[in-house]
Amino acid sequence: MSATYDAIIVGAGQAGPALAGRLTAAGMRVALVERHLFGGTCVNTGCMPTKALVASAEVAHLARRGADYGVQVGGEVTVDFPKVMARAHTVTMNARRNVERWLHGMEQLTVLRGHARFVAPDTLQVGEMTIRAPRIFLNVGGRAAVPPLPGxxxxxxxxxxxxxxxxxxxxxxxxxxxxxxxxxxxxxxxxxxxxxxxxxxxxxxxxxxxxxxxxxxxxxxxxxxxxxxxxxxxxxxxxxxxxxxxxxxxxxxxxxxxxxxxxxxxGRRPNTDDLGLDRAGVAIDERGYITVDDTLACNVPGIWAMGDCNGRGAFTHTAYNDFEIIAANLLDGDHRTLSQRVPGYALYIDPPLGRVGMTEAQARASGRPLLVSKRPMTRVGRAVERGQTEGFMKLVADAETKRVLGAAILGVSGDEAIHGVLDLMSADQPLDALRWAVPIHPTVSELWPTVVLGLQPAEDD
Known part of the structure; x- marks a missing residue:
């Protein structure tokens, strides 16, 4: 049995369904192949269940600190672990069902369940079915790496x-x-x-x-x-x-x-070892990641790789941006590239770490003249009011161009407040744009103008 489509998408992670929506809306006949769970890592084993667990853990922690806020919770705080896990599973299941419902409701889209393998650059085998398309998009994600440690x-x-x-x-x-x-x-x-x-x-x-x-x-x-x-x-x-x-x-x-x-x-490893990439001539690097250019295109014309499998980003937001770049270039007459993306991410401990751009060490290694500013969260009214003053805010800038090179917030709401700097960098605006912003009080972001004013030439190590 065989079928021909305008495009094939392998994987229903963050980039795949969104791209299917754009391609079908443009009038293309599209096949999307998924061999396991709809929604990919984020929905099933990544962001959504783990951040649901982080939320439960934060509630338990705050309950134990109730007396610090003048709140008596009465007796020892206990955690119903099965209920905690059930809540996380519910978050995942609801999100997964929403993705499936969305995909099955798309006109012009055929959803196939099974393991896709290349048999030629434009042809995939899915079970007993052979499917072909001039455009193939790989969104196969990754999994936990298990190094061969003794024992x-x-x-x-x-x-x-x-x-x-x-x-x-x-x-x-x-x-x-x-x-x-x-x-x-x-x-x-x-x-x-x-x-x-x-x-x-x-x-x-x-x-x-x-x-x-x-x-x-x-x-x-x-x-x-x-x-x-x-x-x-x-x-x-x-x-x-x-x-x-x-x-x-x-x-x-x-x-x-x-x-x-x-x-x-x-660490993680890409799900690329059983796709038959060699039969299509698709190049991979020494770690198994699919090699792509600045527009996510592989070395074989008509094949693109999105998300964790391309080694160009390990996050839900970078996977989604991969889709945006491809859609803009193919459908909108735009020219978007990976090099235009400002890297940003967060570590979701509590309080979280928000990061964007270069670290201070990376900026120093670049050899350019630097300005650096650092302020403790004890200077942030919002942190003091919430009784969470651990951490600091740090900004690193180019002394000549007056552009931000990177920033970090380890502190309450750091994952949100970092976006002011991320947006500034994405818009390629100078430090003065952040200096003269008027942030809302009381927020964590309101300290950014003060951090800018505190910039000083970096001292030699």
């Missing part, structure tokens, strides 16, 4: 996917990987009542961030009772009567951590 095959471990299926709270959760995914799970499970140890190979947490950010985040987590083990260069696993023994080989502390559960949070 890993002999233990039961969790990933960011399987941990969402737990129905009982771990007694002691060892999180192997001190970066974004690992730290979010570490804090939420600590707030749910588990003992938590974070184990990181490198000399500090989230090493891609500036050292002051890494250190402040470590202090935040340790203040909540999370044990942090850095410099774990020889991680290995072995079964133990109480769960799993994790060899850490750190400079300080016991050489072994015994935990009831182990979460592997050591």
């Amino acid at each position: 890993v095959d002999g233990i039961d471990y969790l990933t960011n996917t399987s941990i969402l299926q737990l129905d009982t709270l771990p007694r002691h959760l060892a999180v192997v990987g001190g970066s974004y995914i690992g730290l979010e799970f570490a804090q939420m499970f600590r707030r749910f009542g588990a003992q938590v140890t974070v184990i990181e190979r490198q000399s500090r947490l989230i090493a891609r961030e500036d050292e002051d950010v890494s250190q402040a985040i470590r202090e935040l987590l340790e203040a909540e009772g999370i044990a942090v083990r850095i410099g774990a260069e020889c991680i290995a696993f072995a079964p133990h009567a109480d769960g799993v023994a994790v060899k850490v080989d750190c400079r300080d502390g016991a050489p072994e951590v015994v935990a009831s559960h182990v979460l592997l949070a050591m």
